[in-house]
Amino acid sequence: MSTTETKKANVLLLGGGAVGTIAALNIETGGLGSVTAVLRSNFKVVQEEGYIIESVDHGKLKGWKPTRVVNSVPDVVKESLPPFDYIITTTKNLPDIPPSLTSLIAPAVTPGHTIIVMVQNGLNIEKPIFASFPTNIVLSGVSMIDAHEGRLGEILHEEHDTLFLGAFNNPTINDPSRELAEAKKFIEIYNAAGKSTVHLSEDVAFARWRKLVFNAVLNPLCAVLGLDDARIRLAGGGSAIEGLVRPAMREIVETARRLGHNLPEEIMDTMIHCDPMDLYLKPSMQCDFEKGNYMEYEYLVGEPLREAEKIGVPTPTLKVIYEICKALQWRIMEERGLVVVPPKRVL
Amino acid sequence: MSTTETKKANVLLLGGGAVGTIAALNIETGGLGSVTAVLRSNFKVVQEEGYIIESVDHGKLKGWKPTRVVNSVPDVVKESLPPFDYIITTTKNLPDIPPSLTSLIAPAVTPGHTIIVMVQNGLNIEKPIFASFPTNIVLSGVSMIDAHEGRLGEILHEEHDTLFLGAFNNPTINDPSRELAEAKKFIEIYNAAGKSTVHLSEDVAFARWRKLVFNAVLNPLCAVLGLDDARIRLAGGGSAIEGLVRPAMREIVETARRLGHNLPEEIMDTMIHCDPMDLYLKPSMQCDFEKGNYMEYEYLVGEPLREAEKIGVPTPTLKVIYEICKALQWRIMEERGLVVVPPKRVL
Numbered sequence: 142m143s144t145t146e147t148k149k150a151n152v153l154l155l156g157g158g159a160v161g162t163i164a165a166l167n168i169e170t171g172g173l174g175s176v177t178a179v180l181r182s183n184f185k186v187v188q189e190e191g192y193i194i195e196s197v198d199h200g201k202l203k204g205w206k207p208t209r210v211v212n213s214v215p216d217v218v219k220e221s222l223p224p225f226d227y228i229i230t231t232t233k234n235l236p237d238i239p240p241s242l243t244s245l246i247a248p249a250v251t252p253g254h255t256i257i258v259m260v261q262n263g264l265n266i267e268k269p270i271f272a273s274f275p276t277n278i279v280l281s282g283v284s285m286i287d288a289h290e291g292r293l294g295e296i297l298h299e300e301h302d303t304l305f306l307g308a309f310n311n312p313t314i315n316d317p318s319r320e321l322a323e324a325k326k327f328i329e330i331y332n333a334a335g336k337s338t339v340h341l342s343e344d345v346a347f348a349r350w351r352k353l354v355f356n357a358v359l360n361p362l363c364a365v366l367g368l369d370d371a372r373i374r375l376a377g378g379g380s381a382i383e384g385l386v387r388p389a390m391r392e393i394v395e396t397a398r399r400l401g402h403n404l405p406e407e408i409m410d411t412m413i414h415c416d417p418m419d420l421y422l423k424p425s426m427q428c429d430f431e432k433g434n435y436m437e438y439e440y441l442v443g444e445p446l447r448e449a450e451k452i453g454v455p456t457p458t459l460k461v462i463y464e465i466c467k468a469l470q471w472r473i474m475e476e477r478g479l480v481v482v483p484p485k486r487v488l
Numbered sequence: 489m490s491t492t493e494t495k496k497a498n499v500l501l502l503g504g505g506a507v508g509t510i511a512a513l514n515i516e517t518g519g520l521g522s523v524t525a526v527l528r529s530n531f532k533v534v535q536e537e538g539y540i541i542e543s544v545d546h547g548k549l550k551g552w553k554p555t556r557v558v559n560s561v562p563d564v565v566k567e568s569l570p571p572f573d574y575i576i577t578t579t580k581n582l583p584d585i586p587p588s589l590t591s592l593i594a595p596a597v598t599p600g601h602t603i604i605v606m607v608q609n610g611l612n613i614e615k616p617i618f619a620s621f622p623t624n625i626v627l628s629g630v631s632m633i634d635a636h637e638g639r640l641g642e643i644l645h646e647e648h649d650t651l652f653l654g655a656f657n658n659p660t661i662n663d664p665s666r667e668l669a670e671a672k673k674f675i676e677i678y679n680a681a682g683k684s685t686v687h688l689s690e691d692v693a694f695a696r697w698r699k700l701v702f703n704a705v706l707n708p709l710c711a712v713l714g715l716d717d718a719r720i721r722l723a724g725g726g727s728a729i730e731g732l733v734r735p736a737m738r739e740i741v742e743t744a745r746r747l748g749h750n751l752p753e754e755i756m757d758t759m760i761h762c763d764p765m766d767l768y769l770k771p772s773m774q775c776d777f778e779k780g781n782y783m784e785y786e787y788l789v790g791e792p793l794r795e796a797e798k799i800g801v802p803t804p805t806l807k808v809i810y811e812i813c814k815a816l817q818w819r820i821m822e823e824r825g826l827v828v829v830p831p832k833r834v835l
Binding site: 365366367368371372373375376377380381384385417418419420421457458460461462463464465467468469471472475480482483484485486 | 712713714715718719720722723724727728731732764765766767768804805807808809810811812814815816818819822827829830831832833
């Protein structure tokens with residue numbers, strides 16, 4: 142690692158939506174890192190006008206930009222660039238929709254050097270990264286931020302940025318203490334501005350299973366039902382919660398327990414009631430689905446389901462939720478031209 | 489019964505959509521019955537201009553009307569009307585949405601006389617009718633017609649009218665042979681025009697469970713997924729069929745078997761492939777849901793599920809489909825003003 146007191150960490154950010162932008166803002170404001178942001182849909186507007194940010198932690202900013210804004214992942218070898226110390230990934234993670242995350246970041250990864258910080262949800266997201274970059278340290282970020290991009294380049298950040306940060310254990314490196322030390326070093330960089338609260342997560346799996354109680358259940362169910370996270374509590378006088386949400390959450394909690402992650406019983410009610418009723422908030426997958434965007438159900442529902450099936454925990458509710466998400470994803474794929482169906486008969 | 493060679497049967501039809509209109513057309517064309525049709529959404533247009541019908545059995549008709557068209561159920565006592573010999577119900581059957589079918593038809597039912605012919609789908613639909621009209625014979629019609637109302641009053645009827653007609657066994661009458669004789673008499677009236685094929689259904693439960701293989705599974709799943717019955721076969725290269733449709737169908741088939749109705753194993757593939765792929769047809773519940781109409785999931789999914797639970801057949805897939813339908817119905821109820829949610833906080 143080349144971070145010293147005199148040299149800023151060279152950070153590449155993949156995903157300049159709400160979570161990524163607030164991360165970049167923390168790092169740049171703290172002064173210990175400079176960020177190159179790879180943007181897609183909002184590239185043009187951010188490059189020309191910068192971000193408009195309204196943040197509970199950072200206040201109102203107009204025209205803010207990270208150090209560099211680019212519209213494709215730099216190729217450090219071909220472009221003879223200095224290596225990136227960190228790549229932070231905050232995009233949606235869609236293993237069923239090409240291109241893969243590994244192929245996307247590959248040109249920017251320097252083997253043995255670049256630390257990949259995955260601020261993305263779900264289970265087993267590190268596995269393809271380990272497979273493609275066996276000598277790189279991979280950190281795990283579970284974000285509890287409540288931030289949204291409204292219009293392109295306009296970030297609304299309403300809840301204090303809380304991040305659970307730790308290290309995945311890369312089996313080919315097999316040096317947990319070094320990985321943990323790198324997690325702590327990254328926390329210093331991220332927290333230097335004093336605007337965010339980063340918790341060191343020494344039990345990465347626990348943090349991920351905990352969030353899955355929401356993300357494997359309420360997140361897809363709100364999308365499938367077209368009900369925001371207040372209405373799903375109101376529906377049928379609570380029957381959607383008792384008939385669907387709680388049974389599925391119980392399957393997640395039971396699977397986590399059987400794998401050694403003892404989530405407390407109250408976690409289900411905590412997650413059911415985590416947002417105020419009267420805001421009628423839509424979880425991310427519901428927003429994505431309504432916009433015709435792909436849903437990241439494979440890491441949120443598919444992987445916990447497969448882990449449960451491996452160890453024989455019954456997951457009948459999750460299984461149906463998963464299969465429904467898969468069929469809905471196919472529908473989005475057809476709408477976006479990724480699959481084509483045979484022509485309709487003309488009568 | 490007052491049907492003789494000289495006197496036509498006095499028939500009240502509740503539900504002047506596609507199925508009801510073709511039924512009325514059969515009866516009037518055969519000459520053995522005269523139909524009073526109770527219409528709702530299409531009352532005005534039919535009263536003024538009659539139906540436009542394009543029927544595989546009856547050809548093209550413009551301006552056709554049954555003997556009488558009314559916009560509310562006649563009250564035979566208050567209006568001193570001759571009793572109805574038959575009431576045919578072809579409306580959607582929604583026990584969770586008021587008003588109930590029994591309260592709707594009550595003013596037209598003459599105890600001990602009127603025969604109620606339920607050409608409606610699902611299980612246990614006769615139970616509330618028996619409870620309200622214990623001395624009336626109730627017949628069961630399972631229609632395999634493929635007919636739709638396009639614009640109001642415009643009926644498109646594309647597949648030959650095939651009806652499985654039999655008698656429910658009303659326990660307070662407890663005279664199966666009389667009930668069967670009445671079913672045969674009604675078939676004569678319905679079939680007199682020679683345009684339809686009515687099968688005498690001596691095992692009403694078998695006919696209903698058979699149709700439930702489609703109606704408890706593909707009908708709601710197409711609605712939930714927004715996939716027509718060709719796309720649901722294409723989705724994920726068959727994964728929607730193998731992961732969702734077939735497991736749910738197996739639960740229905742197993743429940744039916746345990747109740748003594750031995751549906752053949754092939755019934756699942758028969759129902760999956762019952763419509764030609766290249767027509768991309770939408771099942772009725774999908775059409776209803778897309779129009780913002782209520783879905784008749786209680787008799788199609790709820791009752792088979794409850795029967796299965798009573799006898800201990802595991803139905804994990806049906807259970808989730810049922811709970812999802814219930815939540816979606818609540819959403820439609822909110823959209824239509826039947827439930828009101830607390831106001832949203834203004835930030």
